[in-house]
Amino acid sequence: MLVVWFAGACTAESVLSGQTVTHHGRWAVVIADELVDAGTHPVELTVTEADAGTPADGLAVYLRPGMPDMSHLEPVTYLEGVGEGRYAAELELAMPGVWSLVGYVQDGDAAESFTLVIEALP
Numbered sequence: 387m388l389v390v391w392f393a394g395a396c397t398a399e400s401v402l403s404g405q406t407v408t409h410h411g412r413w414a415v416v417i418a419d420e421l422v423d424a425g426t427h428p429v430e431l432t433v434t435e436a437d438a439g440t441p442a443d444g445l446a447v448y449l450r451p452g453m454p455d456m457s458h459l460e461p462v463t464y465l466e467g468v469g470e471g472r473y474a475a476e477l478e479l480a481m482p483g484v485w486s487l488v489g490y491v492q493d494g495d496a497a498e499s500f501t502l503v504i505e506a507l508p
């Protein structure tokens with residue numbers, strides 16, 4: 387019997403997560419790209435009602451990027467709703483590496499958080 391271990395199972399790609407559900411399960415959030423260029427980069431999220439699968443418009447959506455390996459946090463970035471559940475902004479990812487995007491979706495008094503993990507390339 388031949389047993390094969392795949393080298394590289396712990397590389398950055400294995401931790402990337404470009405889609406998730408907010409912490410109480412109300413919304414599903416997907417980022418357009420898990421791999422982006424470092425620097426200022428356009429990002430787009432698509433937010434849907436998790437149960438119905440329908441686009442969720444009219445929400446406040448914001449992100450705070452951080453690098454978990456180095457206690458590095460960037461300012462909160464507010465995204466602009468551009469229709470059909472899509473929210474867009476220019477995001478500053480100051481250096482290459484794995485970035486944790488801690489985000490919030492807010493509908494009036496109801497807010498739920500989520501985390502996406504992407505990588506900025508050199």
Ligand SMILES: [Cu+2]
Pocket residue numbers: 453456458481
């Ligand atoms: Cu950093």
